Amino acid sequence: MKATALDPDTLTPGARRVLDSASELFYERGITAVGVDLIAQHSGVTKRTLYNRFGSKETLVATYLLARDRRWRAHVADALETPDLSPGERVTVPFRALREWMRGNPRGCAFINALAELPDPEHPGHQVAADQQQWLLELFTSLATDAGLRTPDDLAHQLLCLYEGALAVQVPATTRSSAETVGDAAAVLVRAAAPSNP
Amino acid sequence: MKATALDPDTLTPGARRVLDSASELFYERGITAVGVDLIAQHSGVTKRTLYNRFGSKETLVATYLLARDRRWRAHVADALETPDLSPGERVTVPFRALREWMRGNPRGCAFINALAELPDPEHPGHQVAADQQQWLLELFTSLATDAGLRTPDDLAHQLLCLYEGALAVQVPATTRSSAETVGDAAAVLVRAAAPSNP
DNA sequence: CCTCAGGTATACTGATCGGTAAACCTTCCT
DNA sequence: AGGAAGGTTTACCGATCAGTATACCTGAGG
Incomplete structure (x- = not known):
């Protein structure tokens, strides 16, 4: 047990x-x-x-992360409900969701932060945090596949990095938020992966 | 004092x-x-x-982060010494440096991890970690400017996010490392910012 | 020769850590 | 009526936390 x-x-x-x-x-x-x-x-x-x-505290930590994961997934699912989006536009929807999410969460990604503090893979919270990334990666992959983009696995991997990076970067870089700027970058990558390209 | x-x-x-x-x-x-x-x-x-x-432990922590920052900056500076690189190629050099760096550092970005544990801006280690990001952002900005790319501030911000994201993503996503995949993404973004583009 | 910086050894402080003991009080369900 | 579930209070456990006290050793430079 x-x-x-x-x-x-x-x-x-x-x-x-x-x-x-x-x-x-x-x-x-x-x-x-x-x-x-x-x-x-x-x-x-x-x-x-x-x-x-x-x-135990371990279980409380794991439950905290699981609850947060559920909230985030529901938030993204909600954003994906937006009607009249082309498959290509849907690929960047998580970045729109991220933009709102970051307003109330200025301390970065709770799962990255948790992994920083819980290096032990046996810790029940470790798996929850790792699963969150895996889920998002698979979401990006399926969205990219649905849009008929080239090399959906690589693209999904890149989009995941953009996502985590936006949460990690704390610098008040420009007047624009990291989520906005990264959303633009994602759009560029998606366009570059369009099948009509050479 | x-x-x-x-x-x-x-x-x-x-x-x-x-x-x-x-x-x-x-x-x-x-x-x-x-x-x-x-x-x-x-x-x-x-x-x-x-x-x-x-x-104090505080000072030891701050010194740890400062020493690590110096190693990383030296590593990047070394990679930038590579001869016969065009200004455009130089923009993505930090990603090549990152690829080697990540081999010996599988636990993500030490500065992001530190910020996760040291929320207090008064902690001497907090500033060191924040400075590291700022330095890299400015490096990207100057490299992008030297290459004559459009909107170098935005591009630098995006590249910084890619960089931090590659360090944060732990998923054994594909057979390729995050640093490689993200390097490709950086090249795409750089090409999209070329002044010859529409 | 002597000083003094760098280091050693053991012991200690008060506070906090995660976790437990034992006894009692309600409220709801049968 | 009675019991179980949810919660309370106070007190406690051994371990570890960051940091300090005191006294001693060693080697190099003046």
């Missing part, structure tokens, strides 16, 4: 408040830097309750 | 071993997760000596 993430959608009221506090604190201050005592205090819950619901 | 990074090039023998051990441990396991006791033990030095040389 290994410790894995809980289902973030079926939680006791107390556990919800714990998860909400943990999400905020982990993202803002880092996972290792935030102790369980602080989380319990911040969520107005006893440490005992925290451990009754989650069993 | 604030605590800032030491000069990594003027260290006592003991301090050198401390810094070497700290560099390895911080990068492999994360900054917060590595304690000063472990560093002292790993470097075969007394904790007392560690504190006599560095004064």
Whole structure:
């Protein structure tokens, strides 16, 4: 019986408040830097309750990442609902979603940050973070394939790098946000992969 | 008298071993997760000596990042020494440098990882990490300007995102490394910014 | 010869870490 | 009526955290 993430959608009221506090604190201050005592205090819950619901900090961390992953996937799925988009335009939709996402998440990619703090592949949170990248890579691949673009695997890999890069770059480079600028770059790459090209 | 990074090039023998051990441990396991006791033990030095040389863990962290920054800049400068390169080719040279760099550094960008763990802008290591990005951005900008490319600021921003993204993406996506794939993407973006284009 | 910088050794501080013990209080379901 | 689930309170555990105290050793330069 290994410790894995809980289902973030079926939680006791107390556990919800714990998860909400943990999400905020982990993202803002880092996972290792935030102790369980602080989380319990911040969520107005006893440490005992925290451990009754989650069993360990590891599991709480994994659940935090899983909940965040679900929110992000829903956000992208929502953006893909936009009507009247050509298959080619749909490839860059995740970048539009990213633009809104980054407004409320100025501290970079929570999954990259988590991987930085959890090098151990055995940690239940490690896999959740790795899966998030894999999912996005496959999404890009299928969007590129649907659009009939050349070398969809390579293109998807490049788009994934642009995506992660936009989240990682903190420099107030230009007046434009990284998400915007990177969206343009993605469009250029997509155009270069159009089958009509030489 | 604030605590800032030491000069990594003027260290006592003991301090050198401390810094070497700290560099390895911080990068492999994360900054917060590595304690000063472990560093002292790993470097075969007394904790007392560690504190006599560095004064605090904060300073040691900042020095670690500064030393790494210097190595990376030297590595890129070295790659730029390559003779017989056109100004246009020189723009993508950092990606060639990145390819070699990533062989020995599979745990992503040490500066992004550090920023994930050190959200406090007052931490002396925070600025060092932020400066690294700024330097690379300015390098790309000047290379793009020298090549006479259009909108060099935007292009540099995009190239920086590609660079950071390649370091962040961990997925064994294709048979090609992220650095290679991203190098191709950079070439496409550079070609699209050529002044001869419409 | 003497100083002094660099380093060693052991021991310690108060705080915080993740996690547990034991006992009790509600509320809801049967 | 009764029990289980969710939560509470206070207290505790051994380990580790960053950092300090004190005293001693060694080699090189004046």
